[in-house]
Amino acid sequence: MPEWFNEGLRFRCTRCSNCCRHESGYVFLSKEDIRRLAAGLDLSEEEFLEKYTRVVEPAGARRISLKEQKNFDCIFWQDGHCSVYPWRPVQCRTYPFWDALVGSQEDWEREKKSCPGIGEGRLHTAEEIRNRLTARRKSPPVDAEDVQLPASHGRPQT
Secondary structure, eight states: OOOTTTTOEEEOOOOOOTTTSSSOOOOBOOHHHHHHHHHHTTOOHHHHHHHHEEEEOGGGOOEEEEOBOTTSOBTTEETTEETTGGGOOHHHHTTTOOHHHHSSHHHHHHHHTTOTTEEEEEEEOHHHHHHHHHHHHHSOOOBGGGSOOOGGGSSOBO
């Protein structure tokens, strides 16, 4: 069955930061994200988890998510840019090509209202989009029980 985006979709990151700032949310981390970010920041995985993550329970699942600043900006949003861009999580690297956003044309159009880069820039082929979807599926969010958590992560945050 051909996808509705079989002819491709246009997207160009405008660096507006709408997906990184101003609203509370979750940036779920995979095991590989934790390894990559810790290495990029020259920290042990335990140090990284202590300093930059929290345990959350959306829909009853205990997940590891990046912390937020008091104003709800991502913990890594610094001086007008992502301070960990080369090591950013798969959730960030694959945006906006997520199942929930390309599941239908209506979903894509709804996201376009908050992302000025959707519908702009170069045409991403259906194959590129499928590859991003696959990358995200291959790096699922880690269950909090599957990593060595610091003592400070005992109570989940909402």
